[in-house]
Amino acid sequence: MTNKSRHINPSFRASKPAELSMDQGIRGLREGDFDLIAQLISKAESKLLKDQAFIRELLMQAKPVKETRKIAVSGAPGVGKSSFIDSFGHFITTFLSKKVAVLPVDPSSQLSKGSILGDKTRMERLSISEKAFIKPMSSSLSLGGLAPASAVASMICERSDFDYIIFETVGVGQSEIEARNISDMFILLLQPGGGDELQGIKRGIMEMADLFIITKSDGSLLDNADATLRQIRQANSLLLKNAFGWKPSVIKHSSYNDEGNDSALEKISAYYEFMNLEGRLDRLRKEQESQLFKKQSNAMLLDYVLNNQKLSDALSSLSDRLNKGELEALGALENLQNILDDLV
Ligand SMILES: Nc1nc2c(ncn2[C@@H]2O[C@H](COP(=O)(O)OP(=O)(O)OP(=O)(O)O)[C@@H](O)[C@H]2O)c(=O)[nH]1
Ligand SMILES: [Mg+2]
Structure with missing residues (x-):
């Protein structure tokens, strides 16, 4: 026996981490245990069916107990989203x-190529705060196609004791819609700029905003920020109130100087006050639930159909016959309709 191998215990086995029980999961969530929340989010990312079943069960058993503000912060790449979240987050924590x-x-x-939250240095203060949980990067998270990544992570956090969930989303299109669908409030950041104030942000995205914030309102950018503020106020005055009757405000902010956090909070609170009247917030959240159901059930049905052997055989035989000229498109579709009718 060599000197080295004498130290190796032949019966040693790396111990697997103990399985998390449902009770532990629910209790840890309630207590706001960050490690556990991260563990649950990783479980939701896992491709293992038993992990996914665990998360589904957990989400159904643990209902949200606290009123959590869910806010999306959006804007073009580099507009200052992470810096704003750090500054505002530092303020409220x-x-x-x-x-x-x-x-x-x-x-x-x-498009984001994983840059979102990848660079934790942009949230220097929040990333070391005991009151802030920042979700580490993930490749993709979808809970077996039941809900998009961000929605699942949000559902997990909503069942804990957070006062705020803040989504950072790059201002390029689809991710805004996704963010809008899971948040109560949509904040659009714009930076001081000369002339091209709308900064490539589509009108549809402008119309989703519940608050506009002009970032980087400091130093040599201050004059530009004031000009941008006036222009956005002008553009905003032409926008109609949203479906709930809310009209967004436009404010300035500087993360470098931590200025504007009090007015951001004031506007956010005013929005919640408004949305809590006449059950508006409830209505918004119910609409979002049905949207999620509609979208995911469509995806689920499509997935089911495409994985059905009988159907996929029928589809390929129909397209074969189409290619050979034995059938025309309409005839093939009618055939398909008959097969579908037989199926259900
Ligand atoms: N002058 C000034 N610059 C700022 C301010 N906030 C952010 N910046 C700068 O703007 C750049 C982008 O800031 P981020 O906070 O990373 O912007 P982001 O929108 O999160 O960027 P992406 O996530 O990459 O889209 C950085 O170089 C910051 O230093 C501010 O308040 N004032
Ligand atoms: Mg960022």
């Missing part, structure tokens, strides 16, 4: 003792 979770929307998207 430090001075108001609030707890906040920061989640990326669509981290696996082509």
Whole structure:
């Protein structure tokens, strides 16, 4: 026996981490245990069916017990989203003792190339705060196609004790829609700029905003920020109130100087006050639930149909016959209709 191998215990086995029980999961969530929340989010990312079943069960058993504000922060790449979240997050965690979770929307998207929250240095203060949970990067998370990544992470965090869930989403299109569908409030950041104030942001995205924030309102950019503020106020005055009757405001902010956090909070609180009247927030959240159901059930049905052997055989035989000229498109579709009718 060599000197080295004498130290090796032949019966040693790396111990597997103990399985998490449902009770532990629910209790840890309630207690706001960050490690456990991260563990649950990883479980939801796992491709193992038993992990996914566990998360589904957990989400159904543990209902949200606390009123959590769910806010999307969006804007073009580099507009200052992460810096704003760090500055505002620092403000509410430090001075108001609030707890906040920061989640990326669509981290696996082509366009963001995983940059969202990848660079934690942009959230220097929040990333070391005990009151802030920042979701680490993930490739993709979809809970077996039941819900998009960000929605699942949000559902998990909503069942914990956070006062705020803030979604960071890059201002390029699809991820905004996804963010809008899971948040109560949509904040659009715009930066000081000369002339091209709308900064490539589509009108549809402007119309989704519940608050506009002009970032980087400091130093040599201040004059530009004031000009941009006026232009956005002008553009905003032409926008109609949204379906709930809300009209967004436009404010300035500087993350470098931590200025504008009080007015951001004031506007956010005013929005919630408004949305809590006449059950508006409930209505919005119910609409979002039915949207999620509609979208995911369509995807689920399509998936089911495409994986059905009988159907896929029928589809390929129909397209064969189409290619050989034995059938025309209409005839093939009628055939398909008959097969579908037989199926259900
Ligand atoms: N002058 C000034 N610059 C800022 C401010 N906030 C952010 N910046 C700068 O703007 C750049 C982008 O900031 P981020 O906070 O990373 O912007 P982002 O929108 O999260 O960027 P992506 O996630 O890459 O789309 C950085 O170089 C920041 O230093 C601010 O308040 N004032
Ligand atoms: Mg960022």
